[in-house]
Amino acid sequence: MDEGTRRRLERTVGSVKAEVRAVVRAKIVLAAAARASNETIARTVGVSVNTVRKWRGRFAAQGLKGLKDAQRSGRPCLHGAGVRLAVVATATSAPPFPESTWSHRTIAARLPPTGISASQVGRILADCDLKPHRVRGWLTRRQTPDFWERATDICHLYLNPPEGAVVLSIDEKTAIAARSRKHPGRAVQPGRPAHQEFEYVRHGTVSIIAALNVTTGEILPSRSPATPRPRLSASCRCSTG
Secondary structure, X not given: OOHHHHHHHHHHHHOOOOOHHXXXXXXXXXXXXXXXXXXXXXXXXXXXXXXXXXXXXXXXXHHHHHHOOOOOOOXXXXXXXXXXXXXXXXXXXXXXXXXXXXXXXXXXHHOHHHOOOHHHHHHHHHHOOOOOOOOOOOOOOOOOOOHHHHHHHHHHHHHOOOOOOOOEEXXXXXXXXXXXXXXXXXXXXXXXXXXXXOOXXXXXXXXXXXXXXXXXXXXXXXXXXXXXXXXXXXXXXOOOO
């Protein structure tokens, strides 16, 4: 054993962050380098004699690399390439109505002949870095021939409005649910957060129009009256006999 290897093993033994198994193996090798017998090393370190023989032999054959765990084959693959391809093809296709996104459970249900489980679907998608449950919105520009010319005119108007003119940029948010809590909440108390009732009452929908004064930055909001939501009634009849 050279001096550099000895120092690395001693640092491992003295480290408080090293893995326990790494410390045990380093102690075995250091004791063996001090010409201690296998029985003495096993009694001092608190392992079996076979364990001492194993790591002494691994170190003698491979050096420090031999003190690391060998690569294992792991659990045998349950599904072949065809099933993996079917999972990926399903995850990258449109989900069935009325679902908006795929889940591991719905993908597994779509492939019943394969016998694949939802957890196995999750592992396959993780290997492929596919996340069908996540959706990011994006804007598709219309194929308007004069789009850039019109956008240039609007930007020029915003940057250089005519003198004495009022330039407004207007947008609308439609069908906002107008709701209120059915029961009052409870205020925060020492050692307990505020409580909020989960039930709510629907008051229909409302639309909000906001105009931005490009010159002053003032926002001029306008709210349309709420559209009542029709109430649904349900009845239940029970019969015996």
